[in-house]
Amino acid sequence: MASRRYFYATFCCLILLGSWCASEEELDNVLDGKSSRSANFIEIHHHFLRSPEILLVKTVRDSLQCAQHCLVIKKCRSFNFGLEADNNGKHLCQLLPWNKFQHSGRYEPSSAFHHYRIASVCENDPCQYGSKCIAEHRIMGYECQCPPQQIGDICQFKVPLWLKVNTREVCFGARNDSFGSFRMQFSGKITSMRLVHLSGNVTCYSTQPNDYSYWGCKRNDRLRTIVTDSRNSRVFPSQTNLPRFYQLHGIKSYSEKLTFYNLTIPLKVGIHQEFRVWYIEDFRNDSESDNDGKTCADVYALYV
Numbered sequence: 334m335a336s337r338r339y340f341y342a343t344f345c346c347l348i349l350l351g352s353w354c355a356s357e358e359e360l361d362n363v364l365d366g367k368s369s370r371s372a373n374f375i376e377i378h379h380h381f382l383r384s385p386e387i388l389l390v391k392t393v394r395d396s397l398q399c400a401q402h403c404l405v406i407k408k409c410r411s412f413n414f415g416l417e418a419d420n421n422g423k424h425l426c427q428l429l430p431w432n433k434f435q436h437s438g439r440y441e442p443s444s445a446f447h448h449y450r451i452a453s454v455c456e457n458d459p460c461q462y463g464s465k466c467i468a469e470h471r472i473m474g475y476e477c478q479c480p481p482q483q484i485g486d487i488c489q490f491k492v493p494l495w496l497k498v499n500t501r502e503v504c505f506g507a508r509n510d511s512f513g514s515f516r517m518q519f520s521g522k523i524t525s526m527r528l529v530h531l532s533g534n535v536t537c538y539s540t541q542p543n544d545y546s547y548w549g550c551k552r553n554d555r556l557r558t559i560v561t562d563s564r565n566s567r568v569f570p571s572q573t574n575l576p577r578f579y580q581l582h583g584i585k586s587y588s589e590k591l592t593f594y595n596l597t598i599p600l601k602v603g604i605h606q607e608f609r610v611w612y613i614e615d616f617r618n619d620s621e622s623d624n625d626g627k628t629c630a631d632v633y634a635l636y637v
């Protein structure tokens with residue numbers, strides 16, 4: 334059994350080893366003189382990572398000094414520490430750009446080395462369904478590389494799947510550029526979007542307050558609510574020409590759900606990408622002065 338323990342190393346060029354930094358200037362990936370970096374290292378007794386690339390080999394007093402060298406080099410993720418000291422009492426220190434997650438096949442028991450790696454948020458395998466965890470050491474965050482049929486920050490969702498994308502209710506008015514905006518919670522590809530009515534109503538004839546609707550003007554099948562991206566390019570409905578209203582099979586201006594089916598080419602969306610919900614006349618500055626009201630909705634997207 335490999336034993337493990339943690340130790341904490343910190344490195345600041347200016348304070349600790351200013352001259353050492355300068356001597357490593359040939360390495361363009363060395364932290365500059367003002368930077369500092371700290372990390373937890375995990376020690377794995379009697380193991381060795383046969384890395385395809387070695388950043389640097391040093392001789393060091395002890396493993397802590399090797400860890401400090403590792404911290405100076407931005408690409409360093411782990412190191413092999415030679416157990417046997419030379420005549421000067423120094424040990425071999427191999428700085429590596431990989432860790433065992435990237436090269437598990439090259440990770441092996443060894444009587445001559447201890448292996449140390451920067452403790453990674455990937456240690457606990459946050460990514461689901463066998464997706465690959467990519468540790469981002471600078472912020473100690475991570476990113477999961479999802480296989481094709483999965484999305485989500487930890488690849489927790491299998492597509493196709495409807496997902497709610499807004500965090501707060503999305504409210505749009507009928508005049509004065511009062512679009513509602515929301516940001517996607519997940520990156521991926523979508524083909525459909527659905528607005529689900531929560532409260533409120535809109536009209537393009539405020540003189541007739543009883544003829545309310547959620548997505549149109551009067552109670553009929555003419556729809557006047559669209560979805561655009563943050564540059565106000567229309568995304569839904571996807572038809573090329575948009576007159577003052579449009580119709581969708583089976584949907585009325587007062588239906589609880591307004592579903593935009595099916596983009597033939599899925600739309601790629603990024604996490605936190607903004608979309609907007611507009612009332613058409615407000616979008617076009619088209620006879621909006623007699624408009625009134627506000628509709629609030631949840632937004633769902635069909636990820637594929």
Ligand SMILES: *[C@@H]1O[C@H](CO)[C@@H](O)[C@H](O)[C@H]1NC(C)=O
Nearest residue numbers: 506508509510511624625626
């Ligand atoms: C819309 O703007 C007009 C003038 O620009 C203003 O008089 C009116 O009160 C605004 N209406 C709403 C609902 O904010």
Ligand SMILES: *[C@@H]1O[C@H](CO)[C@@H](O)[C@H](O)[C@H]1NC(C)=O
Nearest residue numbers: 533534535542543545626627
């Ligand atoms: C429409 O909205 C107004 C407020 O904007 C509200 O007073 C009215 O009751 C609503 N009508 C219906 C039928 O929901």
Ligand SMILES: *[C@@H]1O[C@H](CO)[C@@H](O)[C@H](O)[C@H]1NC(C)=O
Nearest residue numbers: 493524525582593594595596
């Ligand atoms: C959209 O696609 C879904 C799933 O492929 C299908 O069930 C539905 O009938 C399609 N809707 C329209 C309006 O084409």
Ligand SMILES: *[C@@H]1O[C@H](CO)[C@@H](O)[C@H](O)[C@H]1NC(C)=O
Nearest residue numbers: 509510565615616617618619
């Ligand atoms: C509508 O008017 C606003 C200013 O109130 C302007 O920023 C916007 O570009 C106009 N939109 C169109 C489609 O003309």
